[in-house]
Amino acid sequence: MVSQESLYSLPIESLTKEQAAIELERLSKILAHHDYLYFQLAKPEIDDETYDALANRNRMIEKRFPELRRADSPSLRIGASPALEFKKVRHRRPMLSLDNAFSEKDVEDFHVRICKFLNLPSNTEIPMLAEPKIDGLSASLHYQKGEFTLGATRGDGSVGEDITTNLKTIRNIPMRLTGENIPENLEIRGEVYLQRDDFIRLNEIRVSNNEEPFANPRNAAAGSLRQLDSKVTAKRPLRFFAYYYEALSGTNDSTQQQILETLKQWGFSVNPDVQLCNHQNELASYYNRMVNLRAQLPYEIDGVVYKVNDLSFQERLGSIGRTPRHSLAHKFTAEQAETVLENIIIQVGRTGVLTPVAILKPVSVGGVIVSRASLHNDDEIARKDARIGDHVIVQRAGDVIPQIVKVVLEKRFPHSVPFHFPTECPVCGSEVIHTPGEVAKRCSGGFVCSAQAIEKLKHFVSRDAFDIEGLGDKSLQGFYQDEFIASPADIFTLEKRSDQLHNREGWGAQSVSKLFEAINKKRAISFDRFIYALGIPQIGQVTARALARHYITYENWYQHIFIAKDIASESYQELLAVDGVGSGIAKDLILFFENENNLKILEQLTQNVVINPWHEEEKGNSQISGKTIVFTGTLSSMSRPEAKARSERLGAKVTSTITQKTDYLVAGADAGSKIKQAASIGTKVLSEQEWLDLIQ
Numbered sequence: 001m002v003s004q005e006s007l008y009s010l011p012i013e014s015l016t017k018e019q020a021a022i023e024l025e026r027l028s029k030i031l032a033h034h035d036y037l038y039f040q041l042a043k044p045e046i047d048d049e050t051y052d053a054l055a056n057r058n059r060m061i062e063k064r065f066p067e068l069r070r071a072d073s074p075s076l077r078i079g080a081s082p083a084l085e086f087k088k089v090r091h092r093r094p095m096l097s098l099d100n101a102f103s104e105k106d107v108e109d110f111h112v113r114i115c116k117f118l119n120l121p122s123n124t125e126i127p128m129l130a131e132p133k134i135d136g137l138s139a140s141l142h143y144q145k146g147e148f149t150l151g152a153t154r155g156d157g158s159v160g161e162d163i164t165t166n167l168k169t170i171r172n173i174p175m176r177l178t179g180e181n182i183p184e185n186l187e188i189r190g191e192v193y194l195q196r197d198d199f200i201r202l203n204e205i206r207v208s209n210n211e212e213p214f215a216n217p218r219n220a221a222a223g224s225l226r227q228l229d230s231k232v233t234a235k236r237p238l239r240f241f242a243y244y245y246e247a248l249s250g251t252n253d254s255t256q257q258q259i260l261e262t263l264k265q266w267g268f269s270v271n272p273d274v275q276l277c278n279h280q281n282e283l284a285s286y287y288n289r290m291v292n293l294r295a296q297l298p299y300e301i302d303g304v305v306y307k308v309n310d311l312s313f314q315e316r317l318g319s320i321g322r323t324p325r326h327s328l329a330h331k332f333t334a335e336q337a338e339t340v341l342e343n344i345i346i347q348v349g350r351t352g353v354l355t356p357v358a359i360l361k362p363v364s365v366g367g368v369i370v371s372r373a374s375l376h377n378d379d380e381i382a383r384k385d386a387r388i389g390d391h392v393i394v395q396r397a398g399d400v401i402p403q404i405v406k407v408v409l410e411k412r413f414p415h416s417v418p419f420h421f422p423t424e425c426p427v428c429g430s431e432v433i434h435t436p437g438e439v440a441k442r443c444s445g446g447f448v449c450s451a452q453a454i455e456k457l458k459h460f461v462s463r464d465a466f467d468i469e470g471l472g473d474k475s476l477q478g479f480y481q482d483e484f485i486a487s488p489a490d491i492f493t494l495e496k497r498s499d500q501l502h503n504r505e506g507w508g509a510q511s512v513s514k515l516f517e518a519i520n521k522k523r524a525i526s527f528d529r530f531i532y533a534l535g536i537p538q539i540g541q542v543t544a545r546a547l548a549r550h551y552i553t554y555e556n557w558y559q560h561i562f563i564a565k566d567i568a569s570e571s572y573q574e575l576l577a578v579d580g581v582g583s584g585i586a587k588d589l590i591l592f593f594e595n596e597n598n599l600k601i602l603e604q605l606t607q608n609v610v611i612n613p614w615h616e617e618e619k620g621n622s623q624i625s626g627k628t629i630v631f632t633g634t635l636s637s638m639s640r641p642e643a644k645a646r647s648e649r650l651g652a653k654v655t656s657t658i659t660q661k662t663d664y665l666v667a668g669a670d671a672g673s674k675i676k677q678a679a680s681i682g683t684k685v686l687s688e689q690e691w692l693d694l695i696q
C-alpha cells in the first residue's frame, strides 16, 4: 500500500480560500475513489490511517472555511446534526412492491400471464434476469447532474421520508457519479442492508453497552436508517445494492441487464449473483442454486426476483394495482411454523443472568425440528404477551436461534394468564435483582447458587485471583458435586477434613499433600487480588485495584462499603470518587454486601486467609512506574489488553492517543501514523523488544 499523505501536506492555516476550494474538491474526489476501491472492488490501495488522515484534512479545511463545504463532502459520511423530523417526499413514480410466488406453478403462471398480455403464444421464451431478493429496505436516490441530492424511504409507496443525510453516511453510495452518459435527472432504486457479520458485531457492541440487540439484520438496518441523528447511522455499517434506475432522458439501455451494467459504471454496487435466463426452465435452476448458496452469502436474502429483461416489454406490461406485471418475487419457503408454547423456563447462566426459554411442541421449521426458542428477557415476553398454552409462530432465520414471531391470538385459551417473571431464582431461591440500566435480571445468590457457584469458584482460584495451582476445573467440579467445597472458604478448611479426601479416586497421599501445599502457599493475598477474586459483577482487575489503592486495607473497605449502603452517606460519595466506579458498579458492590451469604463467606475467608494491605512498592521500582504509554501496531509476545494490564500493574498509565504527556510509544508490527506523530512531538518510540527489556 502506498502512503499518499505526503502529497497533501500544505498547512491548513496557510491555505487561501481559492486553494482551499481546490483542495476540498480534490479531497472529495480522492476519497470517493478510495471508497470505490474499497467497497466496489474490495481492493483498497491505501491503509485506514492514510484514509482517516485525508478525511481529517478535509474536515479541518471545512472547519476553517465552512462556506466551502461541498454537497458531496466526504465529511457527510460521518453524519450531520440531528434532525427534528423527517420531511415527506412524494415519489415521482410510486415505489411498487412485488407479486410473490411460492411454488414453481406460480412461476409458470407468471410466464403464461406475460405471454397472454403481450399476445404471444404461451410457450414463447421470454428472457428474464434473475436476481437475489435482498432482505433489506428499499430506498430511492436522486442525482442531479451526477450529484446525490435527495434520498428517500419507500414509505407507503407514494410518499416516503427524506433520509438524505442518513443515506450519505453509507459508504458505497456514491456522492457523485462517475463514468459516461449520466442523465441530468436520475433516480436510482435499490436496497439498503446490513451484512451478517456486521450485524453480529453491531449486536455484540449493543449487548456490551446494555442495549437491546436487534432481532435480525433487516430490523437493524431499518432502525439504523430511521435515525434522526445521522451520526448514529454513520456508525452502522450499512451497504447499498442498486437494482434499477429511471431517467427522464439520456440513456439508451434496453434491458435490465444493461441497466445493471450502467449502474456499475456510474459507481454503484450491483449484486454479483444475477443471471440472465433465456429459457423458462433456467429460472428453477437459478432458484435452486440460490437456495443452496443462501447460507453462504454474506447478507440475507429471502427469495429471488425474476424480471422481464427487455425494457420495452416491461413498459408494455405496466403494473396492476401496486405490483408490476413484469417482475415476480419467488420467495424461499418460509422458515416459519405454528406450534404450541408449552412452557417458559428460566435458565440461570454462569454470571447469574436469568434467561427465559420457550419450550415448544416440537415442529419442523424449514426442515429442522425446533423445540425451544429464545425469549431474550422479560420485556420481550411482555411485549409479545406470550403465555403458556398459546399458539405461536416460530421462525428460524439461517442458523440463528429460533425466535417466536408472534402469538396467534385467535387461538388463545380463554383462561390463559400473562407470564410472571420469577422474583426468586429458580435454581437457588435467592432474590432476583434488576440493576437499573441493565437489560437482564440477575440472581443475587452468588456462591449459593449452584448455577453460578462453580464458575465463581473457578474464578476465585484463577491465576489473577488466588492463583491456586493444584485446583483445576475438574477437581473443583468434583469437590463441588461431592459437597467438599461449596464456597471459597471451604478451600482453606479442606485440610481439616482431609480424611474424607483420602478415599477419593485419583487422590493418592502424594497428590493430596501437594494440593494442600499449593493451598497453604496462598493463605496470604494482596488486597486487590482478594477483591477481584470475589467475582463481584462488573468488578474486574482494574476496578479491584482502584478500590484497593483507595481503601488500603480490607477492614477499612468493609466498613466504608457497609456505610455506603446509605446513598446519602459520605462513604457513598467517596465510593463514587474511586477511579472507574460509577453508580452501576457501586450498586453491584453494595448488593454484594447486602447478601447475608456473602457476608458469611467474607467472615469465613478472613478467618482463614491474610489479606495484605495495598502497597505501591512493587510499582515504584519498575522502570515504567508513573510513565504514560501508548501502544500501536500488533505485538507478537502478547495481546494489547495484556500489555496494557501489565503496564498498569507496574504503575504506568496506558492511553490511546499521543499527547505531550506521552513518555513512550511502543510500536508493534504494522504500526501506522502514530510513529510520525510521536517523532514530531519528541515522544520516545520503543520497539516491542525494547519495551520487553524495560519491563523485565
Ligand code: IVH
Pocket: 095, 096, 097, 098, 131, 132, 133, 134, 135, 136, 137, 138, 154, 191, 243, 305, 323, 324, 327, 329
Ligand atoms: S425490484 C416493484 N429487485 O423487494 C418493486 N426488489 O416486494 C421493484 N427487493 O420493495 C423492486 N431485492 O425492497 C427488486 N433485486 C431486487 C430486490 C428487490 C430486494 C425488495 C425491494 C422491494 C421488495 C418487493
